Amino acid sequence: MTKGRNVCADKTAGKTGMELFEQAKEIVLEAGRELLDRKGAMDIQEKSETDFVTAVDLRVQSMIFERLLKLDPSVQLMGEEKDNRNVDPDGRIWILDPVDGTTNFIHDFHHSVISLAYVERRETMYGIVYSPYSGEVFEAWKGKGAWCSGKRMNVSKKSALAQCLISTGTAPARRDRSEATFLRMKRIFDRCQDIRRIGSGALELCYVACGRLDGFYEEVLKPWDYAAGQLMIREAGGIAEVMGEGFLAGTPGIMEELRQTLDDVR
Numbered sequence: 001m002t003k004g005r006n007v008c009a010d011k012t013a014g015k016t017g018m019e020l021f022e023q024a025k026e027i028v029l030e031a032g033r034e035l036l037d038r039k040g041a042m043d044i045q046e047k048s049e050t051d052f053v054t055a056v057d058l059r060v061q062s063m064i065f066e067r068l069l070k071l072d073p074s075v076q077l078m079g080e081e082k083d084n085r086n087v088d089p090d091g092r093i094w095i096l097d098p099v100d101g102t103t104n105f106i107h108d109f110h111h112s113v114i115s116l117a118y119v120e121r122r123e124t125m126y127g128i129v130y131s132p133y134s135g136e137v138f139e140a141w142k143g144k145g146a147w148c149s150g151k152r153m154n155v156s157k158k159s160a161l162a163q164c165l166i167s168t169g170t171a172p173a174r175r176d177r178s179e180a181t182f183l184r185m186k187r188i189f190d191r192c193q194d195i196r197r198i199g200s201g202a203l204e205l206c207y208v209a210c211g212r213l214d215g216f217y218e219e220v221l222k223p224w225d226y227a228a229g230q231l232m233i234r235e236a237g238g239i240a241e242v243m244g245e246g247f248l249a250g251t252p253g254i255m256e257e258l259r260q261t262l263d264d265v266r
Contacts, residue, residue, distance in 0.1 A: 018141075020071060021118065021126045023241035024094075025139070027067045028114050029099075032132035035112060041105060051173045052102050057081055060098035060114065068094050073120075081222045093119045097224035100129075101200030104174075110134075117227035127228025129202050138206040138232055146235035148210050154214075155238035157209040159253035161188075161261065167196045167204040167265050169218030181219050187261050188217065202245070205229025208249050209236040215258050217251030 030060050040055030061079050078084045079096040101112035110133035117127040129138040140146035146153040158164050168185045189195050198204050207213040209232040226247050233240040240249035
């Protein structure tokens with residue numbers, strides 16, 4: 001397939017891309033019941049002192065991957081809770097975060113989501129983020145727009161950081177960076193209307209896409225955190241970009257000012 005061509009117009013294992021994505025959506029929605037049920041939520045393993053995985057993370061990832069393989073076994077699988085060293089980044093990939101916001105989930109703080117993206121030759125063609133607590137389904141198709149539960153999403157039209165609500169992550173797994181992380185947070189806070197910390201990067205990116213937030217920054221973010229949300233922001237008219245290990249996103253009118261605010265700390 002030629003880079004940049006819309007997968008929705010092509011055949012994927014006998015299905016059109018749109019059919020594949022609709023079936024993947026149903027898989028994600030069904031898996032969301034596992035988060036609401038919470039069976040295994042307190043069966044916790046420590047990946048580090050600040051990074052955890054529950055039995056629910058593992059079960060949801062296994063369930064979704066098993067069903068995606070049945071849809072098309074030729075598509076690679078990348079997930080937060082698996083070894084991804086053999087994934088070819090130039091191939092076709094499903095990228096999954098089975099529970100984005102695991103610490104939220106452990107504490108029953110209702111801001112955890114399932115995030116799934118389909119990537120082809122390093123371009124995200126489809127993304128879905130499902131919040132089972134609110135019932136909201138965020139979706140985007142490359143070149144076709146982004147929606148929240150069927151309603152078209154657009155980023156806000158703010159033109160000055162002083163008018164904006166900005167979400168910032170704390171990169172809890174990188175405590176060695178905490179001084180710089182909180183200094184950047186303070187710089188943003190000093191220049192914007194207020195800041196928020198939700199604890200789910202995927203959800204926060206969706207909130208930027210639908211205009212509830214005007215911008216987002218986190219010091220460290222992984223592809224499964226941002227793959228779906230990045231597409232949504234771009235399809236909603238915003239800017240979303242990887243910055244080293246981190247991620248920056250927002251409405252176009254504030255991005256230059258937001259970058260400058262962060263650059264002041266570097």
